[in-house]
Amino acid sequence: MSAAFTGGAFHTDSADSWHRVHPVSPLVRGWVAVAAVLFIFGRNALDSLFTGRPDGRGISAGAPPAVIAAVVGAAIVVFGTGFFLSWRFTRYQVTDEHVHINSGIIFRQQRRARIDRVQSIDVVQPLVARAFGLAELKFDVADGGKSAFRLSFLKLDEAKRLRAAILARAAGVAVDPDAPDQVTEAPEQHVLALSPGRIIGATVFSSLSIVALLVLSGAVALTAWSGEIGVFIGFVPVFIGVGASYWKAITGDYNFRVALSPDGVRLHYGMLETRAQTIPPGRVQAVGISQGPVWRPFGWYRVHVNVAGYGDDRSDHGNRTVLLPAGTLEEVMAVLALVFPDPGVDNxxxxxxxxxxGPGNRHGFVHSPRSARWIDPLAWRYNAYRATSTALLCRHGVIFRRLEVVPHERTQSLSLRQGPLMAALGLVDFELHSTAGPIKPVVHHVALDAGRRLFDDQAARAATARRIHSAEHWLATAPSATPDPQEQQHAN
Amino acid sequence: MPSQSSPATPVPPGAPPVPVPPAHASAIDPEGVPFRRVSDRLTTLRLIERGLGGLVFLAAASLPLVLRLAGVWGGYPAWLAWALPSAVLATVLWVLALVPRQVRAIGYAERNDDLLVRHGIMFHRVMVVPYGRMQYVDVTMGPLERMLGLSSVHLHTASPGTNAVLCGVPAAEAARLREQLSARGEAKLAGL
Incomplete structure (x- = not known):
């Protein structure tokens, strides 16, 4: 893979060439600390300015200007040195096989990620970084989401080029020396965008609002009962918390756009902090589509994915496991077609x-047998499964509805479980194990015979699918150069 | 609910160590798969472990009774002081009585593409772990296990749901299994 390009295209590094992140980055990362220090000293200075003179107490009279100057100077030196060293010691390198990131001043850290194990890449722009035109490149390898690799901060263009380069190599595209443009960023193809109204509506009509209503009615009831307005004021922090949750939900998903690029599905979202998330084809381990009772009249669904490396990601701001925050059935199908091009059925x-x-057995779904109504009086006709030639679909629930889709080649392991009550009723639970994530596929209360057959068949289907889809490099197997995942897997 | 209280056919003392099918073939086992059992010494191990654990619980639960009999503090009804340790004792004995059956219910089978693991009688589970999905295999040995010559084999895939532990595998068999699983995993390794 020779990689000497010209004209802005990315070229990989040799073993001893290293790059540094943008010099401003420590400041962008550490601005909160700087702001906090400035705020504290600034306030003290103001306080002493106003309160020091009149009562003339304490050290405020003669010392302040010199002390303040010294303190500010020391702060500048300390922060400046820290920032400089942190910048100086952070280096990265992208070779044909690996990404190396070295960082740390006292505790040095040298990390190396195999490019073909990269599961997904995000380009994140927090508000302050946006002001500087900088972006953070963040990528996951398959380690259960414990530690993402971060390069913060790079110029936005540089981050995008790096992303394209890493993804192209992860895809196993043999770089053609005659057409080096292939590794430059490929154009995206717009798929769908969610209107601000949808995001706001979906947030307003969500379980968050139920919590908010409960809190509000509780506060009103308690205030009325005690007859003191102070009780209501006591609830103010809770209201602020609920408001912050609304704000976070709305700004986080604001401007949600889905696009298809040759290196995968790209999600753009965020109002203040923007994020462009790329999930290469074949990295989606499982898809879950869900709908609560409040969303049913609107016909909205939420789509989650399991991607190895995301884990149960809820800590990081923004929920990266969401593929579509609130979409209609058509939008859901459009997004499914991107991550899961071949559903394995004709219709x-x-x-x-x-x-x-649901409910019922239409379109090949098999629901729980009649005996399950003793355990599951409402949902027994809704809990169902269907195996297509490429995936297993598991349907659940009456009130909170869920559909889980697991491609056969992504099945990790399977199990059947049965407790005493289920044994008496001739039922069995069937579990599929996917990588760590929000989706834990399971089929509840299958008839005993059907469950055993499903267990055997699914093991066989998974084995067959694994043999077919064994390549890590998802494009290397496709001889045609057209990097369109829609085209790739029409093997049916 | 089928009665699970009476221990079923006792195992003859001189039973051969490993390749015996589990005593409790259950309705959800795949058909025609000869399961191998883990060592019967696991029964001893578990009896010791759970017996010790049970003693600790029993000691804690007998505290009110002891205080009452010693006349230190008796601010609670006598029946309660007696009922608490009796209930704990009954539970511990019940748990211990189940151990031999549970151990006999653990089985595994190596098939062409995957490893089958089964556990439990009342709460029964059968799991299949494809060789190509195994990320690594852990073999561990605690002090008690070492004395009895046993190991635990833990299979890991990329999924946290794969909770496949085989306890009480004789050390030599564990080593064989580890090598075998690694070799097959290597041969059939699939990407995520």
Whole structure:
């Protein structure tokens, strides 16, 4: 893979060439600390300015200017040195096989990620970084989401080029020396965008609002009962918390756009902090589509994915496991077609609609037998499964509806479980194990015979699918150069 | 609910160590798969472990009774002081009585593409772990296990749901299994 390009295209590094992140980055990362120090000293200075003179008490009279100057100077030196060293000691390098990141002043850290294990890449721009035109490149390898690799901060263009280069190599595209443009950033193809109204509506009509209503009615009831307005004021912090949750939910998903680029599905979202998330094809381990009772009249669904490396990601701001925060059935199908190009049936819309709505056995779904009504009086006709030639669909629930889709080649392991009550009723639970994530696929209360057959068949289907899809490099197997995932997997 | 209280057919003392099918073939086992059992010494191990744990619980639960009999403090009804340790004792004995059956219910089978692991009688589980999905295999040995010549084999895939532990595998068999699983995993390794 020779990689000497010209004209702005990315070229990989040799073993001893290293790059540094943008010099401003420590400041962008550490601005909160700087702001806090400035705020504290600034306030003290102001306080002493105003209160020092009149009562003339304490040290304020003669010392302040010199002390303040010294302190500020020391702070500048300390922060400046820290920032400089932190910048100086952070280096990175992208070779054909690996990404190396060295960082740390006292505790040095040298990390190396294998490019072909990269599961997904985000380009994140926090508000302050946006002001400087900088971006953080963040990527996950398959380690259960414990530690993402971060390069913060790079110029936005540089981050994008690096992303394209890493993804191209992860895809196993043999770089053609005659057409080096292939590794420059490929154009995105717009798929769908969610309107601000949708995001706001979806947030307003969510379980958050139920919590908010409960809190509000509780506060009102308590105030009325005690007859003291102070009780209501005591609830103010809770209201602020709820408001902050709304704010976070709305700004986090604001401007949600889905696009298709040759290196995967790209999600753009965020109002203040923007994020462009790329999930290469074949990295989605499982898809979950869900709908609560409040969303049913609107026909909205939320789509989650399991991607190895994301883990149960809730800590990081923004929920990266969300593929579509609130979409109509058509939008859900459009997004599914991106991450899961071959549903393995001729009439995917009918099948998935049956999978999302239920009940009954239409379109090949098999629901729990009659005996399950003793355990599951409402949902027994909704809990169902269907295996297509490429994936297993698991349907759940009456009130909170869920459809889980696991491609056969992504099945990790399977199990059957049975407790005494289920044994008496001739039922069994079937579990599919996917990588760490929000989706834990399971089929509840399958009839005993059907469950055993499902267990055997699914093990066989997974084995077959694994043999077919064994390549880590998802493009290396496709001889045609057209990097369109829609085209790749029409093996049916 | 089927009665699970009476221990089923006792194992003859001189039973051969490993390749015996589990005593409790259950309705959800795959058909025609000969399971191998883990060592019967696991029964001893678990009896010791759970017996010790049970003693600790029992000691804690007997505290009110002891205080009452010693006349230190008796601010609670006598039946309660007696009922608490009796209940704990009954539970501990019940748990211990189940151990031999549980151990006999643990089985594993190496198939062409995957490893089958089964556990439990009342709460029964059968799991299949494809070789190509195994990320690594842990073999561990605690002090008690070492004395009895046993190991635990823990299979890991990329999924946290794969909770496949085989306790009480004889050390030599564990080593064989580890090598075998690694070799097969290597041969069939699939990407995530």
């Amino acid at each position: 995917p819309v009918d099948v998935f609609t049956a999978g999302l709505r």
